[in-house]
Amino acid sequence: MDKPRRNERKAVVKDIASEAALPRFRVFLESEFSAEVVPDKGQYVSLHKRIRLPDKKSINVRVHSTNGIYVSGSPLIDEKEFAAIATRVIQLAQQATIPLEQIRPISIQRAKCILDFARKLNLDNEYERMVTIILSDTCNEIILREQMKALHIEGVPLEEGIPEKIKRLKDKGCPIVAEEPMKNLRETRNRIVHHGDVPQKEQAAEALKIADQVLSSVLAK
Secondary structure (H helix, E strand, O other), X not given: OOOOOOEEEEEEOOOOOOOOHHHHHHHHHHHHHOOEEOOOOOOOEEEEEEEEOOOOOEEEEEEEOOOEEEEEEOOOXXXXXXXXXXXXXXXXXXXXXXXXHHHOHHHHHHHHHHHHHHHOOOOOOHHHHHHHHHHHHHHHXXXXXHHHHXXXXXXXXXXXXXXXXXXHHHHOOOOOOOHHHHHHHHHHHHHHHHHOOOOXXXXXXXXXXXXXXXXXXXXXX
């Protein structure tokens, strides 16, 4: 009896191994698949991630310095399931090579300036903590709006809340970084704006981290 063939998919994505695209691709894989890092001593392997599946199965994603992507998995994985995941991995790689900052530079620069200002606020002051969270949430919403515009989503959807924006982007196949943290931050922001809640220092510090993570995912460098 012939040995079952291993599931495999190969692709070449221009610039995916670059210093700018590779970290973004890593974050996309972690956000969408909770992919874990696999130490790899291969001379030409720039990134090796593993996607865990049920029943102790897994899919490996390797990026080579030649911009080649190799996706592989056990022959026990359903072919359709593997094909869907491999296709999505390659889509994420393609999106990682075109940062939003290149497409919407002015708006992304505005978000950077707002976050830079928020970082300078005194988190020991309760009112400045309130402002820090509001501004961090604002940065996230700017990024989401610009991602929507880049996908030609216009009109009323641009005025919807963060959870609705995220859903629309995911429906379009756009990778979302820090999805749940962004939603939680919006809830915290709403309690501040509508009820005057005073956040703790740790909450404000976390808000800055979330906004920085979201912003970093769309920067050219």
